[in-house]
Amino acid sequence: MIGMIRRILGVSGKYRGRIYGAMILSFLKGVLMKTPIIVTYFVVTAFIDGELTKTAALCGAIALVGSVVLQALFQYLADRLQSAAGYMIFADMRMKLGKHLRRLPMGYFTEGNIGKISSVLSTDMVFIEENCMSVLADMMSYLFSQGIMILFMFFFDWRLGMASLAVTACMAILGRAMMKNDLKHSGNRQQASEVQTQAVLDFTEGIGIIKTYNLLGEKSKELTDSFDTNCRVNLDFELSNRPYKLGVFLIYGIGTAAMLGLSAFLYAQGYMELKFFIGMLLCLFDLFIPIKSFYDQEARLTVMSACMDRIDALFAEPELDDSGTLILNDTAAPEIEYRNVSFAYDKNEVLKNISFKAEKGTMTALVGPSGGGKSTIASVLPRFWDVQSGEILLRGTDIRKIPLAVLMDNISMVFQRVYLFQDTVYNNIALGRPDATREEVIEAAKKARCCDFITELPEGFDTVIGEGGASLSGGQAQRLSIARCILKDSPIVILDEATASVDADNESYIQQAISELCKGKTLLVIAHRLNTIAHANNIIVIKDGQIAESGDHNSLMDKGGIYRSMVTKRAVGAGWRN
Ligand code: ADP
Numbered sequence: 001m002i003g004m005i006r007r008i009l010g011v012s013g014k015y016r017g018r019i020y021g022a023m024i025l026s027f028l029k030g031v032l033m034k035t036p037i038i039v040t041y042f043v044v045t046a047f048i049d050g051e052l053t054k055t056a057a058l059c060g061a062i063a064l065v066g067s068v069v070l071q072a073l074f075q076y077l078a079d080r081l082q083s084a085a086g087y088m089i090f091a092d093m094r095m096k097l098g099k100h101l102r103r104l105p106m107g108y109f110t111e112g113n114i115g116k117i118s119s120v121l122s123t124d125m126v127f128i129e130e131n132c133m134s135v136l137a138d139m140m141s142y143l144f145s146q147g148i149m150i151l152f153m154f155f156f157d158w159r160l161g162m163a164s165l166a167v168t169a170c171m172a173i174l175g176r177a178m179m180k181n182d183l184k185h186s187g188n189r190q191q192a193s194e195v196q197t198q199a200v201l202d203f204t205e206g207i208g209i210i211k212t213y214n215l216l217g218e219k220s221k222e223l224t225d226s227f228d229t230n231c232r233v234n235l236d237f238e239l240s241n242r243p244y245k246l247g248v249f250l251i252y253g254i255g256t257a258a259m260l261g262l263s264a265f266l267y268a269q270g271y272m273e274l275k276f277f278i279g280m281l282l283c284l285f286d287l288f289i290p291i292k293s294f295y296d297q298e299a300r301l302t303v304m305s306a307c308m309d310r311i312d313a314l315f316a317e318p319e320l321d322d323s324g325t326l327i328l329n330d331t332a333a334p335e336i337e338y339r340n341v342s343f344a345y346d347k348n349e350v351l352k353n354i355s356f357k358a359e360k361g362t363m364t365a366l367v368g369p370s371g372g373g374k375s376t377i378a379s380v381l382p383r384f385w386d387v388q389s390g391e392i393l394l395r396g397t398d399i400r401k402i403p404l405a406v407l408m409d410n411i412s413m414v415f416q417r418v419y420l421f422q423d424t425v426y427n428n429i430a431l432g433r434p435d436a437t438r439e440e441v442i443e444a445a446k447k448a449r450c451c452d453f454i455t456e457l458p459e460g461f462d463t464v465i466g467e468g469g470a471s472l473s474g475g476q477a478q479r480l481s482i483a484r485c486i487l488k489d490s491p492i493v494i495l496d497e498a499t500a501s502v503d504a505d506n507e508s509y510i511q512q513a514i515s516e517l518c519k520g521k522t523l524l525v526i527a528h529r530l531n532t533i534a535h536a537n538n539i540i541v542i543k544d545g546q547i548a549e550s551g552d553h554n555s556l557m558d559k560g561g562i563y564r565s566m567v568t569k570r571a572v573g574a575g576w577r578n
């Protein structure tokens with residue numbers, strides 16, 4: 001519990017003052033909640049002693065009303081302070097997480113972590129935001145109240161004090177065991193919720209494939225299985241928690257009865273005065289309520305703790321190092337140079353000792369069988385992943401020594417798979433360079449041969465595309481992504497099978513768009529059609545993560561190696577795709 005409070009204070013940053021304020025208010029409210037007992041005690045003892053006056057009774061009544069009003073006021077203020085703090089803390093934390101995610105390597109997003117990210121953002125953070133602050137204050141006030149009740153007992157008789165301490169300790173020991181059990185189960189719960197989120201994402205994203213391959217039954221089963229598991233794990237959690245809850249309830253009941261018995265005994269034996277005995281009776285049914293309520297709420301606290309673990313784990317993912325500060329200057333060094341680059345996805349070594357140079361304004365083509373590592377070579381240039389050995393130089397500077405933002409400004413990429421945001425056509429292009437004027441955006445669209453289809457859209461450039469908006473064909477989307485790159489106008493362009501999945505009609509448009517994009521650029525091209533790269537300055541054949549051969553078209557044809565056999569195979573219609 002203390003650890004949990006520390007953790008929350010740890011993340012509360014500049015809102016810590018609010019939380020402390022709320023705790024003090026909760027403490028005051030906890031004290032005030034005992035006013036009825038105190039007032040009644042004094043009124044009753046004065047009555048027994050025959051000293052009860054009208055004024056005293058009136059004062060007691062005023063104190064009662066006053067305490068209720070003050071309690072309401074403190075509760076209101078504490079709620080305001082802390083629930084607002086909850087939302088503020090998590091608004092800040094989401095921003096921080098966004099920044100952190102931006103700095104993670106691409107690998108993190110492709111390794112099945114999307115479910116984790118969405119459940120942290122949508123489940124864990126929401127749970128803590130909505131629960132944490134109110135639970136925290138309630139729990140604090142329960143602890144204060146329990147302390148006050150024990151003090152009362154000591155005031156009446158030290159033996160009652162000791163007994164109430166013992167009962168509270170028993171409840172605390174059992175409560176701790178319950179907490180441990182809950183913590184163990186809440187890990188499983190969160191994991192099941194993560195799997196469920198991932199399953200829902202997979203199902204909705206792949207619904208097209210699922211339908212065409214008639215996998216609805218099989219994939220729906222995966223989905224329902226994840227729902228079932230989630231339900232079962234949650235039930236297990238509830239069931240495993242029951243015996244502990246019951247135990248706490250029993251100690252509460254037996255402890256209360258024992259306290260009554262003990263005080264009656266002490267009174268009967270003459271160890272305790274009547275007024276103290278009455279005071280004890282007044283407190284009796286409130287005596288262990290705070291600690292019991294504390295453990296009633298405890299499950300929420302442990303869920304919160306597991307949520308915090310997962311949030312912390314996400315923050316602990318190592319970011320790509322972005323400490324580079326070097327400025328890129330124009331030098332005589334090649335625009336791009338790979339020096340002995342080796343790279344493995346996890347333990348699967350994909351690139352082995354790759355070295356090549358690309359001079360400014362030239363075209364380098366990567367060809368070779370599928371799975372050879374061409375896309376990987378392209379992906380390590382914008383640092384989607386960092387290479388494990390060797391280095392990549394941009395104008396003579398190691399790319400890790402350049403700020404990531406500068407590196408990104410220098411590189412544009414066109415992939416086979418295009419991603420368009422659910423936004424207007426205009427904004428989808430403009431994100432290539434957010435400060436571009438409308439004329440520049442339209443010019444880029446023209447160069448990318450987009451204008452014909454954009455003018456046919458219901459609201460032209462202002463048509464919303466993507467989910468719930470107008471949809472574009474694969475080729476149109478590709479041209480839009482090229483317009484984005486033309487607008488960005490970066491000196492290096494990477495084309496990774498940009499025309500691989502478009503129809504012949506679209507291809508000629510895309511080729512025109514690509515030629516516009518490539519004017520005066522340094523190009524790294526992975527192409528599935530060999531004729532588009534025949535005029536490349538350097539053709540590198542990649543096989544099993546290594547450079548098998550390289551040179552221009554003619555020299556490679558003369559050499560009579562893999563490249564030549566690929567070209568001739570294609571010429572006789574064998575069909576070759578990389
Ligand atoms: P190519 O573009 O030549 O077809 P890739 O660079 O895409 O080849 O892939 C090279 C190898 O790396 C393949 O064995 C592929 O399975 C593996 N690979 C590609 N991307 C990933 C990834 N994100 N995580 C793990 N392995 C990958």
Ligand code: MG
Pocket residue numbers: 374375376
């Ligand atoms: Mg590829």
